[in-house]
Amino acid sequence: MLRLPSIAVSFALTLGAPLGAQHPVVPGVERLGSESGRATDRGVVLLHELSCTACHDAPKAFALPARPAPKLDGVGQRVTSGWLRSHVANPRAVKPGTTMPRVGYTDPATGRPFSREDREANFDALVHALAADGGPIPPARIAGNRALIDRGRELYSRIGCAACHEPADARATSVSSVPLGPLAGKTTVDALVEFLQDPTRTHPAARMPDLGLTPKEARALAMYLLRAQFENPLAKQAAPPQRPGLFAEYFEVAVHALPDFDELEPIESGIVPEIDANPKFRRRNEEYALRFRGSLQIPRDGDYVFFTTSDDGSKLRIDGEVVVDNDGEHGNREKRGKVRLTEGPHLIEVQFFEFHGGESLSVRWRGPGFKKQPIPTEALTSRGGFPMVPLGYEEFAIDERKLARGQHAYRALGCAACHAPELDKMSAKPLDRLDADAAGGCLSSQPAYADYGLSEAQKSDLIAAIRGKSWAVATDAATDARRSLAALNCYACHERRGIGGATDDRYDCFETKLAIDLGDEGKLPPTLSDVGDKLKANTLRALLELGKHKVRSRFMHTRMPEYPPGQAVLVTKQLVRADRVAEPPAEPELDEVAIEAGHRLVGTNGFACVTCHNVNGNRSPAIAGVDIAHSHSRLNYDWFVRFLKKPGTIKPDTRMPGFWATEQSPFTDVCGGSSAKQIDAVWAYLSLGASIPAPKGVLPPEGRPRLELMPVEEPIVHRTFMKGVSPRTILAGYPESVHVAFDAQGVRLAKVWRGRFFDASGVASGRTDKFLGPLGSDVLDVPGPAFAVLEDAAQSWPTIAKGQRDVGGTFSGYRLGPDRRPVFRYRLGDVEIEERPVPLLSAGGTVLRREFTLRSTRPTKLTFRAWSSDSLERVDAGTWRASDATVRLVGVDGALSRQSDGRHEVIVPLSVDKSGVRFSQEIRW
């Protein structure tokens, strides 16, 4: 073993770092077991995970999720120069267990060791080159916060971090932890927050995957991981940074003039980007007061006039002096005040109160060289708390000469082989010609070029894979899947066919959110033993890539991460190929009688599935497991049937009882008592997905608004404001759980969605000015307007700007049919248009048909636009698939595809006269 460079030792000691595992940690490999029969598996995964093939070409690529090395672009912005210095000299000194080898002791060009001076000079130069890329790291800005550190620890222990990394209490574990090393000297909270929110941007291998953290969660986690910085004495010396925005406080008082704010206790406070009467944390719009404080950047010396407009009173102070006094109870009123100011920061304070009636507050200014205008957000700042500063942090100056040498060393020492393979390829021996015993080779006792610190077991696994010519051995899908799952360390959380899953010593890193006992099913991530047979392939891929279909997140703290598209596709293919039964039976046709039977069986007047399951957000009165409204979108039909017949044989630890174990069901009056038909009926019912009607016995969704509109018996037509539509929106909600928003202002069908309908409180309670969106899910924006008169086929389709009126015609009204479904009526030129939305029950969620009837007193030409999207593909004569929906036209010919304004459109030229034109459009999404 070579002596550690002194600088790394001293740095590591400063951090009090434990010098942990000296061999690379690849926990997924450990999960494959230590039996000699698995040596090739382990060796192959190691070859891949250690990036051996970056230098040693393999004759054939392994079917494993890509593992590019971290991107070093901008690394200087993320990592301190001190940490870089230690890391280039010996990665294991600051990151014990890393898969990065130690390099730079032997010159690859000559095969001779560098002199100590050359070596140190190379390392020093590399630090300058790396730090110069985007760096040196800017000082930390985010203020330390003890409560956030605690919250971060809680997150770390619960959401899955500790499944791969060391548990928070640093106890020993049977499976090695992926090392973090002494992070507190490596980076700042700011940089770590950025990394945690999007780890694959710099670490595209996704071995640290994206856990879908909110900015606040990322901040808490970063603070926890860097908690040693909190007490760093360096932090107290750093000036608290100015951050954008003003510090605002919200008070609840009933006053007729500005109160003495120092006597009051604020209810809420926070940083806001601008001064107005509605900060985000305002709770009511009567009897409240606000105070904004911070710094105003004055651009240059001169006279400044400040204007406040407020309802009710306000006061503006600069450097403690009142400049604008607009106090008192009044309507919207503007006042002004003039003050001479010098360039630079000045204290600004704005006070405001609202008694009753309307409320508003705005501040504008005028100064040398600029007219009356709002104060730009950039000019307003406030002081933050003390930031967390990396341990051992020193200012770092980049030396240009060293930088040039470092850039050369970066390639000469082989860094680029892994970190920038597009630049360089090391000319090492290909895998199939490797001699494992070669002196100075990676597997030798004295590795010359790349020293991984391999354990003897790792060496023997690698040798097994190399000698067994593993690249030449055909593997089955199950083997491929096993190796992929090991590479991605899915086994840290999931068990599959006897491998992996929560170990006893990490069992407490998995928790149920709810205060009820759901057993291990509610706590541990599910088995993957037959996952390729259970889940629809698209669902599996979407789950891996997009984080969709996470049905357990409501009750399970552990998060399913998201992976890059290539990895998701590969793993999905492997799992489906390995698991899916041959020739699965076809799904039964959707049948309304079956839907009704299923509806009953799921409810408390049937098998009461609702005792343990939520149904599309409607709550189980008892123990709420997986929401079964997602079943159709997730599960394969045949797996569902097998599972319902004998749940225990498919999932041995499940709490799900088998209701249909025999051919005869206890409910003899449903589907003739046939178990098979009843299972099909439940499937039919569940296939309605987000538009599923609630079964008997469920509670309404949690936090249901008091004024939620629920079309149960018949459709509801409701005029309101709607977000993203207009203040003249007419909603139609249907019992089939598909709903539409018709915009009577721009005159178009604007939105379609499924599930819950609408919360009427936006314009029915309080100040009645809230623009709410749909309450349900699967919201689809319909490209409108539907009709236009085009001069020629090349003319762009008219667009509706915010607030623009009567683009799609003029609105005439609506008529309710005997079924109480509305027919919207509008007129474009001489053409009277009737549009009737009709919900159609459909597997995967109810779809929408729009029935159009057009009439004109004189022959008129106009055009219907069936859809507009960034992509459109014709499926058959009347059907097009867009990126957001599939559209089918019935009863009309002559549709044309065209590209207009960069969009793909399907348009249908129509000739209308008094005999009329009728056709319909079906939208599936």
Place this chain on the structure above:
Amino acid sequence: MVIQALRFFALPALVATVLPAQQGTEADYYRMLTFPFSEERPLEVGAMACLSDGRMMIGTRTGDIFVVENAYADDPAKATFKLWARGIAQPLGLLEHEGWIYTAQRGELTRMRDIDGDDRADEFENVCDDWEISGNYHEYNFGPRLTPDGKMWITLNKPFGGEPYGKAHWRGWAVRIDPNTGVMEPMCTGLRSPAGVQVSPWGDVFYTDNQGEWCNASKLSHLEFGEFHGHPHGLVTREKAGEPFRSIANPVSGTYMKDLQEQVPAFKMPAVWFPYDKMGKSPSGMCWDTSDGEFGPFQDQLFVADQHHASVMRVCLEEVDGHWQGACIEFREGFDCGITRIAWGKDHSLFVGMTNAGWSGKGTRPWGLQRLVWTGKTPFEIHTVRATPDGFALTFTQPIDPEIADDPSNYRMESYTYKLESRYGGPEADKKNVEVMAASPGQDGRSVRLQVAGLRAGYVHEMHMPALRSADGSELLHSAAYYTLVNIPVR
């Protein structure tokens, strides 16, 4: 309110000497019937109309329109509410006309009807949507009200605060719409919060406006084409409106309203000012007494509701020198909630519809429906106040005690006026005592003429007469009147 009036004049001696035992309460003359209140089914009344078949129709702020069966039962719990239509955007007026029900929604004047006879509306037509809305909460629309020429009037509230869809035209206007063609004509601008609009028995249009900025005292005003009523918000639309609106200049804040016509000739003085807190705070719905005595002695007078005070006031009007003006007098208070709408039932009882939504006011409930029924007993009240060249002529509902009525010291009077200002609300300005020189009871035994020194045109004349007694010794039920003297009659 007697107590309050006395406090105002600080005459404790009078209290001690003349308070008699005989004193009725408002409830003795007008009793209140309360329809059952339900927390689950909010009945936030925003519109009411008596249909031609006698049933009441009630529109709620939350968009439901009910037909009420058994509305006239002496036990209001027997009434049933049938949902005739729903999902209307804040209907604040209902009008039956030629087989249709008209209502002004947020975004349009709509007419609705029931085609299949199941007592539920199935056809909804857009009559006119030419006004604009920005999505601000305060863009309420009131009406429509039908004038004898077959046109419909709507008053359009101005916004307060944020306008999500940008500046909207026609806010702060009164408009007239032809229900057959849908054509909208601008009629008046300068309105602020015109919560009530009504057509008088003689076919003129009046509206109520709520005090605030540029409407510094709540008022009742007569609306005629081409006028400006004080609030400059609507003037942003003057170009679109054309003449004569185009030439209306913005008023200068701080001008006495009585003098504003010199500056802005289109400015119209109110018919009646409602002095703040003395006569409500937020006047809303109104209706003329056309009961021909079935509702008591106030035929042809106007009842005006208040959304803050949960009260109904009474107004008597007269036309002096071409201007409608008159007095307001308290009538009935103590309703459950701030009142938005009042409407006659077919039995000449007064339906009172309420909601406090978005506003604070008196009353104990957030919404409700009540009915005011005359008991048949006539209260002793100031019936009418008319202006004379040298004072006021008052009539009473009962014969008065002439011994008390002929003593000028039994009358207290002061006058004040208001400025038009950008501030919110405004004080009673330029206040002066008005000396009652002589009081002459009339031959009919029910009237008195007051000769005063210092009548001032353009001023509210507030008069108190708590000492007056009826011939049989009763106290006045309400002993104050507030006469807005815009013009002093020559004869």
